[in-house]
Amino acid sequence: MKVELVTSLKRQATKILADLHNSKEPVLITEHGKPSAYLVDVEDYEFMQKRLAILEGIARGERAITDGKVTSHSDAKKKMSKWLK
Structure with a gap:
């Protein structure tokens, strides 16, 4: 560096x-x-920000699993079908 x-x-x-x-x-x-x-170069900074957002999403998902805030596949599919119409 x-x-x-x-x-x-x-x-x-x-x-x-x-x-x-x-x-x-x-x-x-x-x-x-x-x-x-x-x-840092603008493109590199933006890439790092996107990567950080993905990692934060993964961390939220892992916390939800740990806290028991989960939904079955069939329930998730029903909820998503409303959005996909």
């Missing part, structure tokens, strides 16, 4: 962004020697 100082970002934003788009490698921005932010 590439690391850049915040002052470098201020001075060379266009070059840093061009490198980011070409390499698709995230850039860690540091401020006073400490991590401050990540720069």
Whole structure:
């Protein structure tokens, strides 16, 4: 992963962004020697957000199973048939 100082970002934003788009490698921005932010390509960010949404849905489903909030296949099919008309 590439690391850049915040002052470098201020001075060379266009070059840093061009490198980011070409390499698709995230850039860690540091401020006073400490991590401050990540720069990521827009497509990569959107992909990560979609993946996170899927994982959150899976986690909700697992919690529902653990809590006993389940529906039989036949009941689910009946409920879905209303939506599919």
